[in-house]
Amino acid sequence: MTSPVEPFRVLIVTDDPIARAGLASLLQEQPEVTVAAQVSGDADLLEAYETSQADVILWDLGWNSEAALDQLTDVRELRLPVAVLLAGVEEAAAALTAGARGLLLRNTDTSQLAAALAAVASGLTVLDPVLSGAVPPGREPTLAQPVEEMTPREREVLQLLADGLPNRAIAERLSISEHTVKFHVNAIMSKLGARTRTEAVTRAARLGLLVL
Numbered sequence: 108m109t110s111p112v113e114p115f116r117v118l119i120v121t122d123d124p125i126a127r128a129g130l131a132s133l134l135q136e137q138p139e140v141t142v143a144a145q146v147s148g149d150a151d152l153l154e155a156y157e158t159s160q161a162d163v164i165l166w167d168l169g170w171n172s173e174a175a176l177d178q179l180t181d182v183r184e185l186r187l188p189v190a191v192l193l194a195g196v197e198e199a200a201a202a203l204t205a206g207a208r209g210l211l212l213r214n215t216d217t218s219q220l221a222a223a224l225a226a227v228a229s230g231l232t233v234l235d236p237v238l239s240g241a242v243p244p245g246r247e248p249t250l251a252q253p254v255e256e257m258t259p260r261e262r263e264v265l266q267l268l269a270d271g272l273p274n275r276a277i278a279e280r281l282s283i284s285e286h287t288v289k290f291h292v293n294a295i296m297s298k299l300g301a302r303t304r305t306e307a308v309t310r311a312a313r314l315g316l317l318v319l
């Protein structure tokens with residue numbers, strides 16, 4: 108039997124108050140996410156991170172990202188777990204150089220965003236596949252391969268786990284029994300060496316097994 112999903116805390120950073128509110132509203136719909144605080148880019152980020160007891164920082168660089176990248180660079184040496192939302196691929200290399208551990212596009216699906224944030228909170232590096240070609244040579248994360256390859260059905264179940272669906276909803280989506288879903292979930296966790304569903308999702312994100 109898997110352990111309950113433990114919510115992780117997110118600090119949202121962006122200069123646009125409407126964007127902050129929108130991201131908070133979307134993320135609060137994800138059961139594994141708690142929005143700990145919302146601040147602008149010129150706030151004292153370390154203080155906000157410590158005060159809010161956040162596990163990960165989501166920084167929307169906005170459409171005019173130059174100032175935001177400068178602010179991110181200023182706190183690079185703090186080595187905070189920061190995932191950034193980018194308007195385009197041309198910002199990816201600069202964001203990685205500035206210290207971001209997660210690079211995602213602004214149109215990333217909310218459930219997939221939550222999975223990526225969970226991975227960054229666990230100390231992993233996450234890149235949207237669309238952005239991987241924009242990363243400078245030698246800067247790509249080293250991705251290990253799973254010990255045992257997953258079946259197509261296990262990959263389907265894994266993706267739905269990342270989307271936050273419980274076993275019953277997965278069973279309905281795939282037209283299989285809950286017992287079969289539990290079998291697949293246990294197989295996925297075994298292959299990934301994970302003890303919980305959240306850990307399985309974060310490791311799968313690290314291995315590039317999820318569509319982010």
